[in-house]
Every structure is written in C-alpha cells, then in structure tokens.
Amino acid sequence: MVSSSGVRERHDMSLPSDVVACLKWVSHPGEPHDERFAGISPADRSALEFALVQAAALGTTVTAVTVGPPAAEKVLREALACGATHAVHVPVHGAMHSAHVADAIAEAVPDARWVWCGDYSLDRGTGSVPAFLAARLGAQQALGIIAVHWQGDGLVATRRLDGGRRELLGVSPPAVVSVEGATAHLRRAGLSALRTAAHAEVRTVHPAATAHADDAVVRAYRPRARALAAPVGDTPLDRLRALTDSGAAVAARGDTVTLEPAAAAARIAAALHEWGYL
Amino acid sequence: MSASTTDVDVIVVGGGPAGACAALVAARAGLSVVLLERGPFPGSKNMYGGVVYPRILDQLIPEWWLEAPVQRWVTRRSTMLLTDTQALTVDFRSEAWGKPPHNGATAYRPDFDHWLAGHAEAAGAQIITSTTVTGLIRDAQGAVIGVRTDRPDGDLTARVVIACDGVNSFLAKEAGLYEHTDAKHFTLGVKETLALPKEVIDERFGVRGRDGVDIEIIGATGGVNGGGFIYTNLETIAVGVVLKITKLGAQQQRPEQIIAALKQHPAIAPLVQDGELKEYSAHLIPEAGLKMMPKMTTAGMLVAGDAAALCLAAGIWLEGVNFAMASGMYAGETAVEAIAGGDTTATGLADYQRRLSDTFVLKDHRKLRRAPELVLSDRVQHLYPTMVANVVERMFRVDNPNPKPGVRRILAQERKRAGVRRRDLLRDGWTGFRSFG
C-alpha cells in the first residue's frame, strides 16, 4: 500500500534523466475491478530493470513514467524504491488509444535518449505504444527484444522472429526499446528505499494536447498473423501436413544417422541452427 | 532505546486484524509506525471460517458497520449434531442482529483485513507489503530492538515490536516466549468456498436481503476429532472442518476427503448442492487456549492475536478475529504508554498482561479453559452425538401399538448402547456446565 502523500502537481516538463522506463498500470485479468490486484506487467518490470542497469552504466538517472488512473501512482513509487530517481504521472481515467498514450509520454519526456517499454501488457494491449512513441520522439525503435548486449554508448538487441529465427539490431540513441517479460528480473526494492519512496515526489504532468481518455476500441485478442509459404503437396492431406509441420513435413527434413556422441551433438546443434531454433 | 536511535517508534509484524488494530492505535497516538506484511496486501494471505464479531471495534471505529466490507449480518445461528445418518439442530434467529449495532457478520478476510489496515494507514502508519520478517534484532542485553526482513537493506529498528504474525509465531518463539509447542494444541482448519446464486442461498438457508447464517457442526468429521461449519456470504457459502492434527495424522485421512464426506451428509448435501468450488484453503488454529499461551511480553516486544494463541476455539464458539483485534488494540495502547513513559523494558510493557486479564480476552479464555479439551474429547466427538441423536429419534418415533417410552428410560438405554459410562457422563456434564454455564 502506498500513501498518496507527497504528490505535487507540476507543469514543468523538463526532466533530468536520459533514461526513461514506461510503466503501464494494468488490472489483473482475473480481478479487473479490484485495484489491490493491479500492477505492472512482467514485460514492464523487465523494462525497468534494463533502464536501471543502463542508467547505472551511463552514470545517469532513470525517470519512470506512467499514463494511467490515480492508483497508478503505486507503480511509480515501486519504481522509485527500485532505484528510479524521478517519477512522472500523467493522469487519465479510462482507456486511451495507444497513439495518445505515446503523445502523452513524448510530451512528458521530450528529451529522452533511451526509452524502455514492455513488449506487451497483461491486459493484452496492442503493444503499439513503443512504436508510436518512437515516431513521436523521432527515435530508433527496437521492439519485442529478448536479449540486450551493451556496446559502447549503444546496444545490440536480439529480436525474436518467426520460425525460431533471431534478428540482431544495433541500436543507438535516441531509441525506444520494448522488451519481453522474461528478459530481465526486476531487482527487489530495499526496505529503506521503500519507506522513502512512499513519501517521494511524484510529478503530475498534464500535457496540453493529449491527456484525455478517449473511447479506445477494445477488441478480442488476436495473435498477430504470420506469413507462411504456400504448402507444397500433391494431396490436400500432404498440404495440410506441410502447413502444420506434422507428419510428412517433419519426416522430410529429418534423417537418421549413427554417430559418436560428440559428433551427434554437433550434428543436432547444426540442424537446430539450420532450422532457426538457435 | 531512545526515539532518536531507532528508525521508528513501533514495528508491527503482520497485517491481520491484530496487527491492523495495534498499528491503528499506535499511529493515532502520534507514534511513527511501520506495519510489515508478507502478502501483497493486508489480508491477501489470510483465511478463516467466515464470521467476525467486531463489537470491540466500537472503541476504534464508531459505527464501523456503515463502512466495513460485510457480506451478510448473521441473524441465524444453528448448532448441528451429526451422526452418519442423523442430524439434530438447535436453531436460533434474531431480527435484532440484522440491525445496528449488529452482532456477527460474514466477511471475506482479504476485504476485511484490507479495510482495517486502511484505517491504520489513514492514521499515519506506513504499511509495507510483500515483506517477510525473518528474525528479531536484539541489543547486548537481549532486549528486542527491531526486526530483520527479507528485503535488501532489510533491518528496521524500533522502540517496541508488536508481533502479530499469526499462529505458530516464530517471532514469539525466537523471543523465547513459548516454553514448548505441541502438535496436540493445534487443529487444522480447511475450507471450501462454493459459489451459488444469492437467491438459492437465501432460499436454502431461509434468509433474505443481507441476513446470513452461521452453522456449527459437531460430528461427521470422519472419525477425526474436530467440528465443521457452514457460513453464508452473499453469493458463496463457506463449508469447512476443523480437525485435530494428531488424530488426522494417526488416521491418515486427507482433509479434503473429510469435507467431501461432510458435503454428502444427508443434512448438508441439499445446502451445498451445485455449489461451484471457488477456493480451497487451509490454516492452523491455536486451539488449546490457556494451555498453550506464551508469555505475552519481553523487553521491547509484545505478542498479540493468534501469535499469542488467543483464538477462542470452544466448540460452538470459534472466535479469533475479535480476540486478535482486542489484543492488538491493547498491545498498541501499552506500547504508546510505555514509549511515553520512556520504559519499554519487560516491566514497562507489563501492563499489557493486565489489560488482557481485565477484559474478555483472558476472562473468556479462563472461563472456557476446559472447553476445548472437552469438545475435542473422544466421548463428545464419537459417543455423545450417537447417544443424543438416538434418544431424540426414539422420542419422536411412533412405535404403535407400543406406548411412548419415558425419556429417562430411553436415556438410560441409549447411554448403555452407546457405551457411555454414567460416571463419565456426569463428569463431562459438570465440566460443560462449569465452562458454558
């Protein structure tokens, strides 16, 4: 539980941090109307951890930003307790279109060099805020990242592609990076940091143009479409097998070999690599 | 320790009813208070049967009934005696209990505890959740001066620590306040929460609106000494059993099987039929009252609620929340006075024991000190229900052309048939009279 004391409203939008973590307050899917179960998604927790690690390496500070209802201030205090230095709350009531969320964040942190976001939230949003945000900030985007390697002032991000393949992106600032939930484990806040964070200042920012909640169009969750090559096969059954990767298709690309253990391991690794799993 | 050398005045461990009331009282007196709770919010980890008797809250939150997150007001209390095929019910209802200032209420603990802790927070206590206290910090003389938690940088010092960490309190044990603990002093409470439409609950239990029912059950716990209960919430019912741990272990029975059997009893099945299982939960109960209570104070520390084994479990009464709230309140008051007087040694905190002794908290325990053992005894559990049910069955059975037999004769015959010795019956009757009378 976090007290809302210490909240001060400010319209001054200058922020000292280069590194920003965007945290979305989401209700628990099983208890949508109960704030006690609400919080941030695993992906946002990863984003915050990356932001903290990067800021420490760059010798700068982290600003945590959330666009959400008054209760969302709780996640900002958690972020402060974990090591963020500044917290910005853009208050809105109700759902908001991703483009407008991005507008609000961009106005709150116009000079951000690195913006870390979760890939998607527990309430199954579209995952499009980071992309809109990158556009608003004129920044590079690296979305759906599963691993990060720091490299000088930039980083190399690994992105998941279809078919188990990976893509490596060299990213330099200004950039928006969205990460998957399992990529980092958010550190546990210290006790005295938690106690201090409860009374720390949370800036409330009301950007002029966009801080209005609008009727977001909420649709049922549909996984993204994957582009697949047309199935090859003489009969409908063969084509179905090819399409679903079952039976004939798999058999076709497997072969039986007898090898020494070391050679067998190398062969398996090579096959997995070839098929895009490694 | 003086205020300037500690982080806070009072640390309360545990966000159950005892902890919330302790924190509320201390914070209202202007002390700096931190309440540490291991769950994500107060009440999130807590379970019980389902009925609170919040009269003691009149002293802390006037007209609490206007805001407390209550499911139903208990206006009907029944005690059921079950054998495998029979049921004898004593049923009482009171219109008055449905109106302010009320008596008992069914409530969900995550709601009730959260609400109560909210009052402590509003009074200025800082509630830190998802934080487990892992040990005590003591000074060179052995006085408790703080706690250690599972967080980085997790030590916190205070002038008084109030341990409200519930049954089997390892803080009280670590402080050396329990001489010994014995498995036979505990029962295991298990409960199923079953969802049913409100109209169905109203119809089956004969209530309307916010009126609710509390049924205590003796018998039908599958040969394991204990008891059962059914409580009505608005759209769920709680069905559970409380089982003597030593017997449960000896009989190698699983608690969920015992609940399943209870639900199939002919007197219970129609009440629970078609209920959709929403939750299964289990928790220990400190059942032995005075026999197991620890020392309540040591230098720098007080123990309240279940941590001090203050739950009253005496057959038709299973009251722990009100005892926890009251003891938490008295612990808070004692801490406030001791800190104001600058003496938080065991002597400075000794008034806590007096407060407990002078009020219902220990008075009820003293009066009912023989009750837990009597209620859980083999005779009350296995012999008397059969004997009493058979007596009642024969009284109401029409055996024409035979004439009605006299009650005394039936009683004598059924006593013998059940294998109850007259001497034991008299002794248990006398114990029961002295406890409950």
Ligand SMILES: Cc1cc2nc3c(=O)[nH]c(=O)nc-3n(C[C@H](O)[C@H](O)[C@H](O)COP(=O)(O)OP(=O)(O)OC[C@H]3O[C@@H](n4cnc5c(N)ncnc54)[C@H](O)[C@@H]3O)c2cc1C
């Ligand atoms: C099956 C069952 C049925 C019951 N039915 C009833 C009933 O109908 N009516 C009634 O009045 N009573 C009932 N009781 C008893 C009642 O639940 C307890 O007496 C009451 O909850 C005691 O309150 P408490 O605050 O002392 O402890 P608890 O409610 O147990 O609270 C202890 C708190 O401390 C926290 N905690 C524990 N250890 C730590 C730690 N190391 N660090 C941080 N936090 C910690 C826990 O998470 C918890 O929030 C029942 C009990 C059971 C098990």
